Amino acid sequence: MRDRPIALKFSSVSFSYPHLDVLSDVTFHFHSGEFIALVGPNGSGKTTLLKLILGLEEPTQGTVELLGHPPKRSRSLIGYVPQHASYDPSFPISVAEVVRMGVVDGTSRRKRGQDDVVAKALSLVQMESLGERPYSELSGGQRRRVLVARALVGEPAMLILDEPAANMDRESERRLYDTLSTLKGETTILIVTHDMRQVSALVDRVFCIDSLNERTGTRTVIQHPLEEVDDGTKRVLHEQAIPADQCWQEVRHG
Amino acid sequence: MGDLATFFSALVSPDFPFVRNAFFAGALSSILFGLLGSVVTVKRIASLAGAISHAVLGGIGIALYLSATGKVPNLPPMVGAIIFALLSALLIGTASLKSKQREDTVIQAIWAIGMSIGVLFMAKTPGYSDPSSYLFGNILLISSQDLWMLLALDIIVIILIWRYYEQIEATAFDEEFAQVRGIPTRVVFLVILAVTAIAVVLLQTFVGIVMVIAMLTLPAGTAGFGAKSLAAMMVASTIYSFIFSTVGLAAGWVFDAPVGAMVVVTAGLFYLGRLLANALKKRRRRA
16 A cells, blocks of 8 residues: 555644644645545544645645645545535535536536436445435435535545535445445545544544644644454544554554 | 506507617516526525625715716716725625625625715715615616617626536535635636626616615525526526516506516515415425
């Protein structure tokens, strides 16, 4: 895995809002093909970290490299699945139309012949029969899977999911992880979650937003080892810390 | 007072060019109300458009004052209106992008200050100028030149929406995702505001400042009940706007009442009817 190119690299990154320091000295990286979980309690700065990865915010110090480039240049190669909590239920749009948004670019008009790729993305999330349904008629879990299809339609180099299982019913969650398991190894996957105790068994490594440093008032990112549990999940061993910049093989064997 | 038959004969009679002009103005503004109204509705910026349309009165007041006092002779009120519309669009747009939590206050401030400036300057303008004629408009005063300007703006808006439909739809549906896809969401937002501001200035001649905002939201809101896509909402909303403005014009003729108010009452009643029907349908489905 270490021979593969680096997918995401944070080097000594700090970030502050005008009156609030959030992150300091964040250094970590992971490689293409890895399945990564980023965990942290609510309000710890996960969303800020995501914004830095997607180039929606700029670091106050340090650099972020996404797929070898500054995020603003390479973010169109990302399949992003937001929480989309503020969604407007009266917005008139079909499921297929939402998925098609995943191949929209900055200024061009739609290319012809996208129906096949939309159908393929919908079948990846096991929703092929619902393309013509209004998006607002779906359940919360189904809507989240449509957003996964929207992220997959452009065949992204990396998939980023923000709290993918939040407010999801069991069935939708199972189907979502079915989809992710078929992508594992081929596509780099980063899931962000507030569940600190356990992560899906698919996860290779876990990064954790550390507890608040009282002196600086900021947080940083550390890495914890994982332990397999019988119920198909992995437990995060918070009592042990691994340097965040250490790689997969070193974590496994070192 | 007339009846419907005399309305239709007036529509085709060369003796009543103002009725025909009003009809064409209704048809041409329906396109703006339909297309821009749908964008304003799905982007949830109706209050921003409301503030811009009211702030326009400030520009009209200053232009009337400068023209009547001879400081800038023959300055058309529309020039002041357009300057104020674009300025307020820029201020509100910047406030909305930079500080979401202050957005409401800025909207209300611009709404109130713009109108007050208008009233103050009109009061100091020599001769008679009545703010209410600008607030409520008069479609029967539409000139051929106004019609050409409406047609030009229709064409510009149709081209912009046809060319950038996907970017507009994505920005309105999920702004953060659109930004990640490389869509310049801020530029899209500011252009929507600026075009809406210019449209508001032209349309206020038709139904008046107060009612522009109603016609930007009611037909689109009515169309939103059954539409399956933003494009379908735009088409249905344009058709509704055309029906409402024609019915309003005919009702204004028949009852000898202000046309602008008739148009909005027609649109409002129809919207409330759809809202009620929709609520009943939902209730029946639940039962």
